[in-house]
Amino acid sequence: MLPINEYHRGREAATKDADGPYFDVDQAIGSFDCDPPDSPFQRGYLRGLLKSGYASVTSEWDGVLV
Numbered sequence: 644m645l646p647i648n649e650y651h652r653g654r655e656a657a658t659k660d661a662d663g664p665y666f667d668v669d670q671a672i673g674s675f676d677c678d679p680p681d682s683p684f685q686r687g688y689l690r691g692l693l694k695s696g697y698a699s700v701t702s703e704w705d706g707v708l709v
Contacts (some may be wrong), residue, residue, distance in 0.1 A: 646683040653687025654694075661695035668697040679704050 644652075661668050672692050680686045692698060693705055 649683035650687035650690075653684040653689075654691035656684075657688045657691025658695060661692060661697050668692055668695055669700045672698060672700050672702050675702050675704050 660666050660671070672689065675685075675689050680689050686704075689702060689704060690706075693702065
């Protein structure tokens, strides 16, 4: 699959997860500080969490291509 498609799959997965009643968006974002996103899917997932509307934190990895 193309990297851009993986990125969008990650964003879609994050949106679905963030809408879950027991999902802690801020904790999920914080987990990337210890284990940086290293694939297009993970970068998309992080971006999806940050743009979900539920986040009250940010990430040093937002927008960084690693």
